[in-house]
Each structure stands twice: as C-alpha cells, then as structure tokens.
Amino acid sequence: MLVSTKWLKEYVNIDEIPVEELAETITRSGIEVDGLIDRSQGMTNVVVGHVLECSKHPEADKLSICQVDVGEETTQIICGAPNVAAGQKVIVARPGAVLPGDFKIKKAKLRGEESNGMICSLQELAIEGKLVPKEYAEGIYVLPEDAVVGSNALELLDLNDTVLEFDLTPNRSDALSMLGVAYEVAAILSQEVKLPEINYETSSEKAEELLKLRIDAKEENPMYVAKVIKNVKIAESPLWLQNRLIASGIRPHNNVVDVTNYILLEYGQPLHAFDYDRLETGEIVVRLANEGEKITTLDEAERTLKSHQLVITNGQEPVAIAGVMGGANSEVHDGTTTVVIESAYFQPATVRRTSKEHGLHSDASTRFEKGVDPERVEAAAERAAQLIAELAGGDVLEGSVVIDELDKTPVQITISPDYINNRLGMKISLEEMLSILNRLKFGVEAINGKLVIDAPTRRQDIRIKEDIIEEIARMYGYDHIPMTLPVTESKPGGLTPYQEKRRTVKAFLEGAGLYESLTYSLTSEKSAHKYALETAPTTKLLMPISEERSVLRQSIIPHLLEVATYNVARRNDSVALYEISSVFLDEEEDGLPKEVAHVAAVVTGKWVDHAWQAETKKVDFFVLKGIVEGMMEKLGLTAGISFEAAVLDGMHPGRTANIYLNNKRIGFVGQIHPTVQNERDLKDTYVMEMNLDKILSLDVGELLYTPVPRFPSITRDIALVVSSETSASTLERVIQRAGGKLLKNVKLFDLYEGDNVESGKKSIAFSLTYQDPERTLTDDEVVKAHDKVLAALTSEAGALLRG
Incomplete structure (x- = not known):
C-alpha cells in the first residue's frame, strides 16, 4: 500500500510531526513502513511553460523548434516529442535544472539550433511508464489550460510529496485504504479523523425507475448497491485526481473510471462502472454462472466460466465477473452518457477462488478476498456519485437500487x-x-x-x-513491555548423548565418502513393507496427494534406490548415499504411528577410480560391511557386532548378511537381488539399513587408554580345512574363546576352494597374534595357548589343520 502524505493530511493532522518520525512511529505500532519515497527525487528549476510557436527543425524531421513562455521570458527549446504543439501548457526543465538520475539540464545546440532547456514527459520526472496516461505514454505531458505559466511544475503535479510504502500483514486489510490508514495514524497521534463530506443534488427521476436489480445468489452476494447517473461527459480527470492515482500506483483513464479507482483507494471499497445503454435490458441480475458460459473481460481475453463462479449479468448474459473484472460488453467509453455505479459485498472465498482460477489478481479482488467493510458499501457508492456529478457533470438520480441482507452486527x-x-x-x-x-x-x-x-x-x-x-x-x-529473564534453574545448553552419537554417525558416514540424502516419508502401499527390518500395519493418509505417496514408510531403502536410479539414469554411474530418518511402525496410545530412527545407505558403481594411477575398484559387499564396522567402532560397539549370512526378500541370496549387536538383530547389509537391479537398470548395488535407535540407546563405557606394549608380540598362522558351509565368523569366535588372555588379535587373510581341496570343503587361513603387556612370552607359553586353539577348532568346528 502506497500512502501519499499530502493526501493523508486531508483526513488527519500530521503537520506537527516530521515524515521520518511518523514512519518510525507507525512501524513501532505494528504496521511496517517499508520505505519512504521522495517523489521530488531532488528535482529543481522545473516550471510550467506555454508553447507559443512550434515549427519543424530545418535539419531534423523528428525535432521541433518551440518558442516557450516560461514566465520570466520566452525562450527557444528544441523538442523531439511527436505530440508537441503550439498552445500547449507543458513541463519545462530550465537550464540548471536537475532531473532524476542526476541529469543536469544545460544550454545546448541541436543540429545548429539553440535549445534553452527541455520540455519533459512524465517518465523524465521519474514516473513509471505504466502509470502515465496512455495518450501521453509516447510523448510529453500536456498540462491543463489553467496552469499558471512560470509556476512550480512539481507542486502542480504533487511531486513535492513523500509516499509511505506499507508492508502490510494479511490481517490488516483495513489499512488498504486512506481512511483505514487515517484511523490508524489518528489513534497513534491521539488525533481525530476528518471523514469526507458527502453532499450533492439529485434529479427528480428515481434510480429504481430506470434500473431493476435481482440477486439469485444471496449467500455469495448479500448486499448490492447501484447508483444511476445520467448526462455524464467522459473526459480526462482533473490533475489533482490523476496525481493521487499515480502516487498510489494506478494509471489514470477517464473521469468516471478514475473516480471508481479513487474510491477504492479512499474507502477500500472496490466499485465498478457500467455503461447503462450497453446493458440494454435496464436490469442487473447477480447469479452463479452456467457451466461453460463465456465472457470477454476488459483485458480482451475470452474466459470460460464455471458453475460456482459469481457473475453480474443484464438478465441474459454476463457483463462482469463479480469482484474480479468487468466485461468488455458493458465498458464505459468516450460515448457513454449514463453510468451505473456498482458497490457490493461479495463473499471473500468466492472472489478468491474465482480470481485464482482465472489468474486475475487486481487491487479490487485483493480487497474483496480479505473482506471489505460492510458499513462502507453504501457510503462508497454515495461518495462516487458525488465526485462523478462534480467531475463529469452528471445528474445523479434520486435514491439507490439496493438489496441488503448482510449482517453488519459488530463482533462483541x-x-x-x-x-x-x-x-x-x-x-x-x-x-x-x-x-x-x-x-x-x-x-x-x-x-x-x-x-x-x-x-x-x-x-x-x-x-x-x-x-x-x-x-x-x-x-x-x-x-x-518489561524485559525479564525466565525464573528457572539455569543449566548450560548442550547436546544430549543421543544427539552427540547421531552427529557422530553422520560425520563418519560423510567422512567415508557418502552423501546425505533426504527423501519423502510417504510411499505406496506396494512398497511400504519392502526391505523392512520389522513390519507392522501401515499408516494410511486420509487425503493422499497420490497413490504413490499414500502410506508412511517402514524402510528407507526403497527411497534411496529411487534416488540411485534417478542419478544413474542421468549418467552419474557412481552413487554413494546415506539417510538418517524415521520409519513408522505400530500405533502409540494416542493413535499416532510409532517413529523409529533408522540409518540406511546405498552404494553402486566405482568405489575407487584413480585414472592417473590406472587404479579402479568397484563397490562390493566388503566395502559397505567395512563402513558398518567402522561406524560401530567409532561408537565403541566393536565388541558386540557380528554378521551372519542371511536370505532376505529382494536381496542377493549369497551376498547378504544380518547385522547383530549383542546377539540381537539390528539390521542387514548386502547386494540387491539381480532381478531388482535389472528392473532399475542398475549395476551391482549394495545397501544397508540398521535400527539407529537401538544402536544409540546402548550405554558405552568411558574410553580407556592403555600404554603401548613395550614387549614384542608373536604371530602364528594357521590354515584350516572346513566344510564349505562353515562361516569364518564361527571359526573366529571359537579362536577368540579358546585363545585366552594372551590372544590379542585374529585376522582372516586367505580363503581358497578348488584344486587340492576336497569337494564340499574350503581352506581358510587366520593370522593369530599373542602378546603379554607385562613381559616377553616364551615359546612354550605360545605353543600351549596355540594348541588349545587348534584343539577347540577340531572339536567344536570339525576343522582340520591343512598340511
């Protein structure tokens, strides 16, 4: 909302407060003044001139030589405007004048002819081209005949004004009018509001004799007021009215249309003017449109109406879309002599919906959408009739044509x-x-x-x-408002242990080379249970946006696979992503789904790609397994982690393992089933998902550091022949248990199946490290401990030492 302070002074006394202080006071009271616009733009020495003579420049077809009376003297000015002519009152920038943009006017010669100043267009005075009246858009601005030659043109054009630019919140629709702003400013400054005086003479003919009114949609339009004015003369509006419209960001058109826009700004009540003769029937009927009915609006666009849209008709066809835009078939034009002024209250929701559907957003629709003042509907029509009678010489018919079923009871x-x-x-x-x-x-x-x-x-x-x-x-x-501190026990802020661990997980995964992904929590009924660690009845949305986003997910992996598929389809062949988010299981006591935090990852393509060193390594099972082990080590949970081969739906049967923590399943890691990979056009793709809540809820003891041993360690390698079904983790557990306190480390370093190994068997080799931090071990001690390991492997796992 743009508020001219010169205009505002007509309603409330603001002379005693500087504009800057006024703006600050209004802002502190709840309406933000976003800026102050000085319309003078620092201009000086701009006067009213009278063109006495105008002739073509002998050396330039598009230039005119003008003899201009500027009050003190008659001077010659060269002008390039196509509409300049003798007898006009014009805006003249004298030599020494400064125009916007620090443009200084000097005496000059144009094609050999002297020019002492410049005849100005409104654009050259920093008025936007879209606000300049159309007849002056391509040339100079012609002032009224009664403009005093030599007087200050800036004062005549009201450019010696400061405009307040309001940044209104949606609830303050009352401040979308000059009277609304006046009430606000008057309350702040403890002043009184001076309302416009409405007083005019009417003809003996009554409005209801000339115009009939019927409302068939009273819920959408509970109040309608029509004034009829005869013998109007369509012409250019007086300068004061044009100036106020331009200052408020509205282009002047003609005296009747300008009055309706003026009332919109003054009262906040949108009006519309109809040409009575173009209505043809002498009747206005307000109704809902017929489905598929058409109207050509003022912007010359043909629009198809829907059955819930409110229209103004002449009883036969639409002449306006209520509250949005008028129709071209009833527009006021130069030959209009009788005008019908419409002032109405339209239901905000109806206007909002119609405006949105047609993509028509105007000053009028904005005010109707927010709700206009019911008490100003009739007053605005009376004020418009007064101004049209005054400015267009019209005869206002006695009374109004009114239907009023609007409840105006104030909220108590x-x-x-x-x-x-x-x-x-x-x-x-x-x-x-x-x-x-x-x-x-x-x-x-x-x-x-x-x-x-x-x-x-x-x-x-x-x-x-x-x-x-x-x-x-x-x-x-x-x-x-007094400044006080909360009364409470002061505790320093910080992260909870859970939050710290969660950040540790994020930092480790990103340090390992994975990028964080954020995906929807919604999925389809078909995909809800895929790859879920545990399943429960799905939680369905009451009003889903689509079937593909209709239930809450129970696994993150399907969404990460969608992201990987999207990237690979766009030639990003190597993808490494993780996500920490919630899955939704069961129901809580309050009926809401239980949220469980999971961490999931997907990797595909190359893990190492050093072109310069000709080194390339594709992603495999052990890459992702190593990331899981590294993450658990970072959390201090290495001792309780273990992996066991598993067969899971949608996963590769030979490259998938369940993840256990303290013998409880917390997730899985492995390769996506080849069929799924082919469907998604992916190469070997590996995924992981774990229950993060279970991991982070475990208490981990304080980290204890031990001195680096001063005594040497002894290493023994063993190669075992075992059944192909026996897992390395089973053998490792047996070794750890049997090795006693001297065994410090067990490392798998070889696996072989083939020649020289019996069918159904495999050779598997471990490196065992023995050490005592307090002394140097003897060979006998190591042999004794090692023999216990071999005996346990034979008895518990059926392993044979390979020769």
Whole structure:
C-alpha cells in the first residue's frame, strides 16, 4: 500500500510531526513502513511553460523548434516529442535544472539550433511508464489550460510529496485504504479523523425507475448497491485526481473510471462502472454462472466460466465477473452518457477462488478476498456519485437500487483488564486501556470490572480476546513491555548423548565418502513393507496427494534406490548415499504411528577410480560391511557386532548378511537381488539399513587408554580345512574363546576352494597374534595357548589343520 502524505493530511493532522518520525512511529505500532519515497527525487528549476510557436527543425524531421513562455521570458527549446504543439501548457526543465538520475539540464545546440532547456514527459520526472496516461505514454505531458505559466511544475503535479510504502500483514486489510490508514495514524497521534463530506443534488427521476436489480445468489452476494447517473461527459480527470492515482500506483483513464479507482483507494471499497445503454435490458441480475458460459473481460481475453463462479449479468448474459473484472460488453467509453455505479459485498472465498482460477489478481479482488467493510458499501457508492456529478457533470438520480441482507452486527468481545495484563506481563491501568480503545474508535464500556468491546466492522481482523490484547499492546508500545529473564534453574545448553552419537554417525558416514540424502516419508502401499527390518500395519493418509505417496514408510531403502536410479539414469554411474530418518511402525496410545530412527545407505558403481594411477575398484559387499564396522567402532560397539549370512526378500541370496549387536538383530547389509537391479537398470548395488535407535540407546563405557606394549608380540598362522558351509565368523569366535588372555588379535587373510581341496570343503587361513603387556612370552607359553586353539577348532568346528 502506497500512502501519499499530502493526501493523508486531508483526513488527519500530521503537520506537527516530521515524515521520518511518523514512519518510525507507525512501524513501532505494528504496521511496517517499508520505505519512504521522495517523489521530488531532488528535482529543481522545473516550471510550467506555454508553447507559443512550434515549427519543424530545418535539419531534423523528428525535432521541433518551440518558442516557450516560461514566465520570466520566452525562450527557444528544441523538442523531439511527436505530440508537441503550439498552445500547449507543458513541463519545462530550465537550464540548471536537475532531473532524476542526476541529469543536469544545460544550454545546448541541436543540429545548429539553440535549445534553452527541455520540455519533459512524465517518465523524465521519474514516473513509471505504466502509470502515465496512455495518450501521453509516447510523448510529453500536456498540462491543463489553467496552469499558471512560470509556476512550480512539481507542486502542480504533487511531486513535492513523500509516499509511505506499507508492508502490510494479511490481517490488516483495513489499512488498504486512506481512511483505514487515517484511523490508524489518528489513534497513534491521539488525533481525530476528518471523514469526507458527502453532499450533492439529485434529479427528480428515481434510480429504481430506470434500473431493476435481482440477486439469485444471496449467500455469495448479500448486499448490492447501484447508483444511476445520467448526462455524464467522459473526459480526462482533473490533475489533482490523476496525481493521487499515480502516487498510489494506478494509471489514470477517464473521469468516471478514475473516480471508481479513487474510491477504492479512499474507502477500500472496490466499485465498478457500467455503461447503462450497453446493458440494454435496464436490469442487473447477480447469479452463479452456467457451466461453460463465456465472457470477454476488459483485458480482451475470452474466459470460460464455471458453475460456482459469481457473475453480474443484464438478465441474459454476463457483463462482469463479480469482484474480479468487468466485461468488455458493458465498458464505459468516450460515448457513454449514463453510468451505473456498482458497490457490493461479495463473499471473500468466492472472489478468491474465482480470481485464482482465472489468474486475475487486481487491487479490487485483493480487497474483496480479505473482506471489505460492510458499513462502507453504501457510503462508497454515495461518495462516487458525488465526485462523478462534480467531475463529469452528471445528474445523479434520486435514491439507490439496493438489496441488503448482510449482517453488519459488530463482533462483541468481553475481556478483563487482569486477563490482558497477565498475558502481557505488564501493569496497564483500566483508564489507559479505555483511552487506547477510544482512540482506535472501538465501542467500549467498562461493566463490572470488565471491558465490553464492539469491534468496528472496518477491522475484520478483530475476532477474539487475543486480538484486543494485541491492539492494546501495540498502541501502548511494545518498547514498554518489561524485559525479564525466565525464573528457572539455569543449566548450560548442550547436546544430549543421543544427539552427540547421531552427529557422530553422520560425520563418519560423510567422512567415508557418502552423501546425505533426504527423501519423502510417504510411499505406496506396494512398497511400504519392502526391505523392512520389522513390519507392522501401515499408516494410511486420509487425503493422499497420490497413490504413490499414500502410506508412511517402514524402510528407507526403497527411497534411496529411487534416488540411485534417478542419478544413474542421468549418467552419474557412481552413487554413494546415506539417510538418517524415521520409519513408522505400530500405533502409540494416542493413535499416532510409532517413529523409529533408522540409518540406511546405498552404494553402486566405482568405489575407487584413480585414472592417473590406472587404479579402479568397484563397490562390493566388503566395502559397505567395512563402513558398518567402522561406524560401530567409532561408537565403541566393536565388541558386540557380528554378521551372519542371511536370505532376505529382494536381496542377493549369497551376498547378504544380518547385522547383530549383542546377539540381537539390528539390521542387514548386502547386494540387491539381480532381478531388482535389472528392473532399475542398475549395476551391482549394495545397501544397508540398521535400527539407529537401538544402536544409540546402548550405554558405552568411558574410553580407556592403555600404554603401548613395550614387549614384542608373536604371530602364528594357521590354515584350516572346513566344510564349505562353515562361516569364518564361527571359526573366529571359537579362536577368540579358546585363545585366552594372551590372544590379542585374529585376522582372516586367505580363503581358497578348488584344486587340492576336497569337494564340499574350503581352506581358510587366520593370522593369530599373542602378546603379554607385562613381559616377553616364551615359546612354550605360545605353543600351549596355540594348541588349545587348534584343539577347540577340531572339536567344536570339525576343522582340520591343512598340511
């Protein structure tokens, strides 16, 4: 909203406060003034001139030599505007003038002819081209004949003005009018609002004799007022009216249309002017459109209407889309002599929906969508009739054509001063509260220690007690709210152990080369249980956006596979991603699904690709298994982690393992089944998913450091022949258990199946490290411990020492 301070002065006295201070005061009271616009732009020495003579330049077809009276003298000015002519009153920048952009005017010669200044267009005075009247858009601006030659043109054009640019919140639709702003400023400055005086003469003919009105959709349009004005003369609006429209960001058209726009700005009530003769039937019928009905609007676009859209008709065909835009078939034009002024209250939701569906957003629709003041509907029509009679010489017919079933009862709110003070943490007296509410022009009475308040209809945002509290707080001054610290036991902020561990997991996975991914928590019914660590009844959305996003997921892997597929399809062949997010299982007592934090990963393509060193390594099972082991080591859980071969739906049967922590399954790692890979056009792809809540909920003892041993270790290698079904982890557990306290490390370093090994058997080799931190071990001690290991392997795992 752009607010001209010169215009604002007509309604409230702001002469005693500087504009900058006024802007700051309004901002502190709750409406932000986003900027101050000085319309003079630092211009000087710009006067009214009178073109006495105009002739073509002998050396340039597009230039004219003008003799211009500027008050003090008659001077020669060369002008390139196509519309310059003798007899015009024009804007002249004298030599020495400064125009916007620090453009200085000097005496000059143009094609050999002297030029002492410049005849200006409005654009050269920093007025946007879209706001300049169309007849002057391509040339100079012609001033009215009564403009005084030599006078200050900036004052004549109201450019000696400062405009306040309001950044309004959606609830403050009352400030979308000059009167609304005036009420606000008057309350802040403890002033009175001076409303426009409406007084005009009417003809003996009655409006209802010339125009009939019927409303068939009273829910969407509960109030409609029509004024009829005969014998109007369509012409250019007076300069003061054009100036105010331009300052507010609206282009002038003609005196009738400009009056409707002026009332929109002054009262916040949109109006529409119809050419009575073009209505043809002498009737206005407001109804819902017929499905597929068409109308050509003022922007010359043909629009197809829907059955829920409200239209104004002449009883036969639409002549306007209610609250949005008029029709070209009833537009006021140069030959219009009788005008019908429409002022109405349209249901906000109806206008909002129609405006959105047609992509038509205007100043009028914005105000209707937010809700106009019911008490101003008729007053705005009367004010428009007054101005049209004054500016277009029209005869206003007696009375109005009105249908009014609109409830104008103000919202009543009862609230106690103690309730207000408790919510604000302040001590505002009852007298101060009454003063604030009276300044805001709220109807208020103090009854039995409570405030009984009637919110004015212009304030559509006042509905509940909290709205009254906000009004009192902002007018009293937010700066006066006392600053206090919360009364509580002060504790330093910090991360919980769970949060610290979660960040550790993220840092490790990113350090390992994986990128974090964030995917939807919604999936399809078909994919909900795929790769789930545990399944439960799915949680369905009541109003899903699509079948593909209709239930809450129980595994993250399907979403990561979608991301991998998307990337590979776009020639990003190597993908390494992880996600830490929730899956949704069972139901809690409150009926909401139980959220469980999981961590998942997907890797495909190359893990190592050093082109310079000709070194390439594809992703395999052990890459992702190593990442899992590294993450668990970072969390201090290495001792409890183990892997066991598994057969899972959707996974490769020979390259998948369950992950156990302290003998409890917490997840799995492995390769996606080749069939799934082919369906997604992926190469070998490996995934992992674990229950992060179970991992991070475990208590881990404090990290204890031990000195680096000073005594040497002894290594023994053993190669065992075992059944092909026997896993390395089984053998490793036997070795660890039998090795005793001297065995410090077991490492698998070889696996062989083939020649010289019996069918159904495999050779598997381990390196065992023995060490005592307190002394040097003897060969006998090592042999004794090693023999126990070999005996245990034979008896418990059926392993034979390979010769």
